[in-house]
Amino acid sequence: MTTVVTRTPSALGLGFARAGIELRIFFRQWDAVVFTFALPVVLLVMLGSIFTGMYEGSPVTVSQYFVPGMIAGGIASTTFVNLGSSIAADRDDGTLRRLRGAPMPPSAYFVGKALMALVVTAIEVVLVLAVGVVLFDLSLPSSPGRWFTAVWVLVLGTAACALLGIAASGLARSARSAGAVFNLPYLVLGFCSGVFFTPISALPEPILQLGSLFPLRWMAQGFRAAFLPDSILSQEVVHSWELGKTALVLMAWTVGGMLLALWTFSWRSHRDR
Template sequence: MTVTARPRAAATVKLPSTARIGLSRAGYELKVFFREKEHVVFTFAFPIVLLVLFGSIFAGSYDDVGITVSQVYAAALISAGVLSVSFQNLGISVAVEREEGALKRLAGTPMPKSAYFLGKILSVLVIAAIEVALLLAVAVLMYDLELPSEVSSWLTFSWVLVLGLAAGSLLGLAASSIPKSARSSAAVITLPFVVLQFISGIYIPFTELPPWLINIASVFPLRWVAQGFRSVFLGDTGVALELAKSYELGKVALVLGAWIAGGLVLCLMTFRWKPHGDG
């Protein structure tokens, strides 16, 4: 009698969860970032240099409210740093990865695509936290910026930071599809961000801007992130410097929430895994 051997059942391999892959991907993104020493120095040093320059050049104060110009710039540049890390740096890095073919290769692996985005956003969160901590240290030590003592202020800081990073990251991912080449990505993404900084109350107070520029700035997230952070670090004393004589935190949350939703829609509609010209 002939006995037929039965094939062994294939071993079931349990794949890691999307969250675990995303965390692993975030670790990889951070390693790549910190290996590029020049990029690390520029990312963290640039807003600090601007803060020192502006704080030294404009050393006066708003006598009617008792706030120094340096303190106002500190809150503003923290806002710019958050959007720089999320929108500008993320948009440029993804555009370069796409045009070099890295995204196309990743799309062909079993890795869930959502894990790629999770890794990017988590790495942005870590880098932004370091940048904010450095800026706060310089502002407190050199320009007498007072950290809030109320828990409510830190809660406001937290949700403004999270919403600002989320909106900036989604817009950065969407904007990464605009450049036609890796070499043009820095110029294409940096130019509109620089313009927004000038019209969003970062370098020039709103009181010095014409209404039509203020209206344009009010459409985009940077103006509202800056306003939210001013509410945290300047408090009730600084509210007199606002155009509406209020920090309008409800509107800050509404606008940033709308940009998160809009950025998500833009990502779903425009994000490309293949380089331009590759179908």
């Protein structure tokens, strides 16, 4: 008699399979695809075209200054806003409840969502950088150290915003309300973090302090450290890139977001509780 041994797929393998499903679902929704990728690009083109000129003592133009901040804003949009909204929609239409009852570890769902967000975020970053280079003559970094800074800011910022999106998904009582729940704090923090305003040092002190509490401000500053020359430091709040502090804040929000997600996440919708 031949014994057939069946191997149970690992949670990571199931997560990759789930990521493929999530990506197919995302790219089939052409309206969501267009608006997701167009938002930071359109904002960059508009703001970069409206605000022109060059900073005193630096070869950086106002248009180029917007590019790193818009990269950070695009990451927050694809992770915090879109990821949180999609989870709220999955909860509202019963997808989460069905997946919870399936023979699949819960971690596979989150791995799939995280990988989907990472792929979409990477495309978003490439698009915004391309616009900055082609339209506003942004020079890409020539040193490995600056590219390394861009990579770790991207990884930590994506992780922090994605976990906060998962944690905040429970605030939306339905799929219809998810847009308002996520877009309001995103827009407010975008202004407080210097994403839609230049330079950040010109913001009023109370707004600066509010923005400094959240990861978006530090993501934008980290990307400026990677893509802009040190001559622009005179426009920063403390005339320093504060990369050590940036890493600590983003890591703290990553850990805090994970704890918040574990505490607040629910597989059931509000009407089922």
